[in-house]
Amino acid sequence: MDETIDPTSSTHESDGEGDSNHFTRKQSEASMYATEDDEDEQNKIQLGPKCSIRQHLEKDKDDESLRKWKEQLLGNVDFDSSEETLEPEVKILSLTILSPGREEIVLPLPESGDPQGAWFTLKEGSPYSLRFCILVSNNIVSGLRYTNTVWKKGLKVDSTKEMIGTFSPQAEPYTHEIPEDTTPSGFFARGSYTAKSKFLDDDNKCYLEINYTFDIQKDWIN
Structure with missing residues (x-):
């Protein structure tokens, strides 16, 4: 597995009341990031010429x-x-869900548009993590990060930001796994969620944006 050049850090936020509605993440080190797109723009780092x-x-x-x-x-x-x-080319080749005791769930990336219907289903109260496979070419990409925001019935219930790192171009893809998370549990946690995931760099250039839905149910679906 290739390693990133920069140390990684992650931020995880949850909204709502009651532990059953929260995604809980095991963090190695907490960092403060903005949680909305407009705050990202306001806090954008001013970099020198490429x-x-x-x-x-x-x-x-x-x-x-x-x-x-x-x-x-x-x-x-x-x-x-x-x-x-001057511009790096970054391709997200695959997103994989990892959960102990389960086979890897490789999520199909839509060639155009967003996934139709529920993209995946998770079991309530289950630990899981995400693994990304990323190909970088043309130039160095600086400060690549992953953001994910989750809503249920129109209310934001989770916001995650993961700093992936800085990468030089190479023929082989890089892999990166984010810290483990746990799905919420209980009657009110089950159901359908909407979410938005993005991969951006230090210039706030977005290389992939996915708007999707997923389900949390009482058990895994084989």
Whole structure:
């Protein structure tokens, strides 16, 4: 499994009353992130001008320690054939739900539009985590993160942000698994939910947005 360049951190928020309505996440370290799209825009980090891979290599090329760090960051990029491309290309190849004692649930990504009907079903009170498979090309993507907001009957019940990291382009995809979560349980927790997931970078460029529904039921559906 490939590792990200930056340390990862996650934030998980829940709304509503009663433990049965909450998604509970085991966090290694908490970080404060905004929870709405407009707050994301307001808190957007002001970055310097983008550089192609060749420009990254030319900068401070006389600094031996910095040159070695850049080579480590860029990994096995073919510098001689690298293009003068400023924008990274990021493709989310797969999303997989992992739960102890269950087979992996690989979610089909729609080629266009959003999934129709319930995208997946989870058992109440069950631990689970998500694993992403991500392909990066053309240039370095900085501060890639995952956001997910969940509503039930029009009320927001959960908001999650996971910092995935900074990646250099390479032929092989990266994988990243977010911290374990637990589905809510009880009569009022069961039913249908709507959600929105996004993958964005430091510039708030969105590489994938999915609007979907899912169910929480008393038991798994085989």
